[in-house]
Amino acid sequence: MAQSFNLVTCGCGHSFGSSKSLNNYCTKCGSSSDIKKLELFEDAEKLSYAVSVANIPDEISDELISKIKKKDSKSKFKSMPNTQNKIQLMKLATDENGELTNASLDKILLDEGKLDLTSDHLIGQAEMQGLLFRVNEKTWNWLS
Ligand SMILES: [Zn+2]
The missing domain is CATH 1.10.10 (Arc Repressor Mutant, subunit A)
Structure with a gap:
């Protein structure tokens, strides 16, 4: 059976990767009641990149954006x-x-x-x- 690599998101705003289709629980808050599957990836590498990108806006968006703008200008x-x-x-x-x-x-x-x-x-x-x-x-x- 082919393994699946899912990008899933929790109601708390945390996104993470899961290779299971059922019984997911949030790796941040531990909740299993508000997990949504966002996207399916064909390999673990693409999934891990998607997870890192998915977590940027929720957690450090403002800080990161200003950092990027500052860096970009110089x-x-x-x-x-x-x-x-x-x-x-x-x-x-x-x-x-x-x-x-x-x-x-x-x-x-x-x-x-x-x-x-x-x-x-x-x-x-x-x-x-x-x-x-x-x-x-x-x-x-x-x-x-
Ligand atoms: Zn959570």
């Missing part, structure tokens, strides 16, 4: 051409072993306020341009 990437900008972001997300992961890139994108970009999309583009090659399911290395 972003060192702003003056760079678009493609160069994206490559710089990916380089920034690369660790000391030269490895790039979805998780590290998602973090950089969030830090830089690039909420319109996704790691999947950027990595996919770079892979097509021959800049990156896949090492395993979640890790890429640079070719140049």
